[in-house]
Amino acid sequence: MSDESRQDGDLITRILAGESNLFGVLVxxxxxxxxxxxxxxxxxxxxxxDLAQETFLRAYRHLAGFDTSRKFSAWLLAIxxxxxxxxxxxxxxxxxxxxxxxxxxxxxxxxxVLGDPQRQVEIQEEFRRTFRNILSLPEDYKVxxxxxxxxxxxxxxxxxxxxLPLQTVKNRIFKARQMLxxxxxxxxxx
Amino acid sequence: MTCNREETAYAFLDGELGPRExxxxxxxxxxxxxxxxxxxxxxxxxxxxxxxxxxxxxxxxIAGKVMRRxxxxxxxxxxxxxxxxxxxxxxxxxxxxxxxxGLTIVVLAWLLSQSPAPLPxxxxxxxxxxxxxxxxxxxxxxxxxxxxxxxxxxxxxxxxLQVVGPVAIQFPGAREPGLTLHGQAQxxxxxxxxxxxxxxxxxxxxxxxxxxTITWNGHRLLLGEGTLSIAGSPxxxxxxxxxRGRGWLRGxxxxxxxxxxxxxxxxxxxxxxSSVPAPGEPPxxxxxxxxxxxxxxxxxxxxSGQPAALATDALRPGNRPRTATPTILLATxxxxxxxxxxxxxxxxxxxxxxxxxxxxDDPVVLSH
Numbered sequence: 020m021s022d023e024s025r026q027d028g029d030l031i032t033r034i035l036a037g038e039s040n041l042f043g044v045l046v047x048x049x050x051x052x053x054x055x056x057x058x059x060x061x062x063x064x065x066x067x068x069d070l071a072q073e074t075f076l077r078a079y080r081h082l083a084g085f086d087t088s089r090k091f092s093a094w095l096l097a098i099x100x101x102x103x104x105x106x107x108x109x110x111x112x113x114x115x116x117x118x119x120x121x122x123x124x125x126x127x128x129x130x131x132v133l134g135d136p137q138r139q140v141e142i143q144e145e146f147r148r149t150f151r152n153i154l155s156l157p158e159d160y161k162v163x164x165x166x167x168x169x170x171x172x173x174x175x176x177x178x179x180x181x182x183l184p185l186q187t188v189k190n191r192i193f194k195a196r197q198m199l200x201x202x203x204x205x206x207x208x209x
Numbered sequence: 210m211t212c213n214r215e216e217t218a219y220a221f222l223d224g225e226l227g228p229r230e231x232x233x234x235x236x237x238x239x240x241x242x243x244x245x246x247x248x249x250x251x252x253x254x255x256x257x258x259x260x261x262x263x264x265x266x267x268x269x270x271i272a273g274k275v276m277r278r279x280x281x282x283x284x285x286x287x288x289x290x291x292x293x294x295x296x297x298x299x300x301x302x303x304x305x306x307x308x309x310x311g312l313t314i315v316v317l318a319w320l321l322s323q324s325p326a327p328l329p330x331x332x333x334x335x336x337x338x339x340x341x342x343x344x345x346x347x348x349x350x351x352x353x354x355x356x357x358x359x360x361x362x363x364x365x366x367x368x369x370l371q372v373v374g375p376v377a378i379q380f381p382g383a384r385e386p387g388l389t390l391h392g393q394a395q396x397x398x399x400x401x402x403x404x405x406x407x408x409x410x411x412x413x414x415x416x417x418x419x420x421x422t423i424t425w426n427g428h429r430l431l432l433g434e435g436t437l438s439i440a441g442s443p444x445x446x447x448x449x450x451x452x453r454g455r456g457w458l459r460g461x462x463x464x465x466x467x468x469x470x471x472x473x474x475x476x477x478x479x480x481x482x483s484s485v486p487a488p489g490e491p492p493x494x495x496x497x498x499x500x501x502x503x504x505x506x507x508x509x510x511x512x513s514g515q516p517a518a519l520a521t522d523a524l525r526p527g528n529r530p531r532t533a534t535p536t537i538l539l540a541t542x543x544x545x546x547x548x549x550x551x552x553x554x555x556x557x558x559x560x561x562x563x564x565x566x567x568x569x570d571d572p573v574v575l576s577h
Contacts, residue, residue: 039279046272051355054266068269075275076282083287145257153258167223168255169262171353174225192223193216196251 027091031082042082046075049092052180055169056096059153059161060103070106074099093180152202153195160195163188212243222248228444263355264347272357339381340364340398345389346375366399374410388421389413394439407442414454428460428475435469446476 027045034041053074057067077098078085085094153161166177178188214237220226221234238244342364344356350373351362361379364370373393377386381400394408403412405425414421416434423430423439425447430437435454441447449458449472456467460475467473 035284040276042279043272043276046275047357047360048354050269050271050275051263051266054269054271055262058262064265064269068271068274071269071271072275072278075271076278079275079279079282080285082284084285142257142260145254146261149254149258150261168259169266171259171350174223189220193219196219197215199254200247 024087024090028087031085031087031091035083042075042079045078045091049095050075052092052166052170053095053099055165056099056162057103058169059156059165060158061106066106070099070102073102077102090179093182096180097182148203148206149199152199155202156195156198160191160198163191164195167192212241214241214244215247218244218247219251222251260348267347267355267358340366340400341379342370342372343377343379343386344375345377348373349376351376364398367397369395369397369406371395385415387415405439405447407445409440410438411452412437412439420457426475428458430459430467431457441475446474449473449475 030041030044034045050071053071054067057070057074061067061070074095078095085091153164156164163177163181163183166172166180167174172180174188174192175185177183177192178185181188214234217226217230217234218238221231221238226234238248340363341361342351342356343361344358347355347358349356350371352371356362356376364378371393372390372395374389374391376390378388378390378398379386380388388403390410390412392408392410394410395406396408397404397406402422402424405423412423412432413436414432414434420431420433423432423437425441428447430449433455435456436452437454437456438450438452439447440449449467451467451469451471453469458465458467458473
């Protein structure tokens with residue numbers, strides 16, 4: 020068992036013993052992981068937020084059933100995956116709810132990234148192009164890529180979290196980047 | 210793309226290559242414009258994506274919202290075999306619990322809207338001796354985890370940290386953060402002291418006495434106040450550039466004051482004779498344990514006309530360690546055999562000689 024799993028296991032034991040405030044440590048630790056998992060699969064920022072909250076709340080409710088020999092982050096993502104499935108099942112007209120991020124892409128900003136205003140404009144423009152292209156990738160490809168980019172996770176960590184073979188993760192990230200390059204090239208050629 | 214090393218380029222960018230492969234590819238990169246452009250463009254594209262999405266994730270404040278809703282929730286008994294929160298027919302799972310808890314949420318949501326509940330008190334990983342680390346921007350991370358803007362993290366002295374800035378570090382007894390870090394780096398902290406491992410960062414030190422101590426590979430750097438760029442790792446050597454302020458460096462061969470604006474390269478100690486690989490053999494990989502320093506080899510202080518970050522380094526991934534790197538012992542003052550590699554040397558008393566140097570009256574041999 021890794022140190023991280025042991026730390027999570029200790030926290031969970033204490034939460035189950037009544038220190039519910041400690042659940043905030045787990046949420047703080049994994050909120051961005053869950054966000055980066057949901058974001059490319061749900062085309063509405065509000066829905067990402069709602070599903071992320073529900074993921075953690077469901078995890079909290081069922082914490083007593085968590086198998087501590089398992090990786091907590093992988094368990095969280097499995098819950099998020101089920102919530103996504105539920106969402107699509109409940110909403111057979113999923114397409115209707117799939118508002119795109121267009122509004123966000125159009126209005127979001129300025130981003131507090133760097134002080135230089137010119138640089139901010141460049142970053143925003145680059146972001147819009149790249150994010151739009153990522154959203155158009157197949158689901159299986161964009162999720163590991165987003166986890167790599169947003170979380171800076173190693174291929175092995177991504178494989179563990181998504182419960183996929185390492186080689187599969189490597190291939191998908193490579194293919195996703197190849198596709199992004201091809202899309203970018205096509206944009207340039209237009 | 211005519212070069213067939215695209216996959217290797219991405220693995221290099223992701224820090225997934227071993228030390229030997231990475232060195233080999235870095236050499237290839239220097240001469241392959243296609244790979245250089247590929248790595249640079251990918252890095253730029255993903256950096257902008259990360260910056261914006263990190264900002265978006267932070268703005269959602271998921272942790273705060275979840276914790277506000279938590280009092281309305283209860284932990285359910287462990288389910289029977291075959292039923293878990295993440296498996297099976299999830300659409301049916303937990304209906305009998307979800308309905309009542311949903312009603313509770315509605316009622317409590319109304320109550321909360323009347324009287325907003327305060328967030329739980331800041332939570333720290335561990336009670337420590339008072340070193341805290343705070344995010345100064347949405348990109349700030351500690352050990353790969355985003356740092357909440359409003360929650361300073363307590364730091365355990367001597368624990369190896371992987372930090373992505375901008376962050377502020379506050380030492381015990383100080384009323385405000387005395388050190389700001391931009392960039393990314395691996396290091397350990399002790400009161401008033403930082404032991405550098407690897408990375409590339411800019412450190413801003415607020416006026417302090419005694420000065421901040423930065424140690425690396427037998428070198429000790431004191432910064433009373435100022436801005437310092439620092440980049441490198443045990444394997445690569447270290448480049449430092451004092452941009453402003455005052456700093457003093459003491460290495461195995463002497464001590465002296467740093468000249469602002471002049472870069473300085475501190476080379477990694479050469480491998481011992483027995484560890485030099487024969488021609489054709491791979492270079493030795495970094496060991497997971499502390500290195501044995503049989504006789505402290507004087508590190509070479511070299512004049513460098515190059516900027517702190519070399520051209521190829523600027524294209525490299527963020528020195529994210531995939532293998533454990535050895536903690537370099539402070540060989541300047543303490544015999545290696547007596548030094549615990551897990552401990553950071555605490556801030557030493559400010560020894561000031563008549564010359565005004567914090568190191569006393571050592572002859573100044575430092576040259577840029």
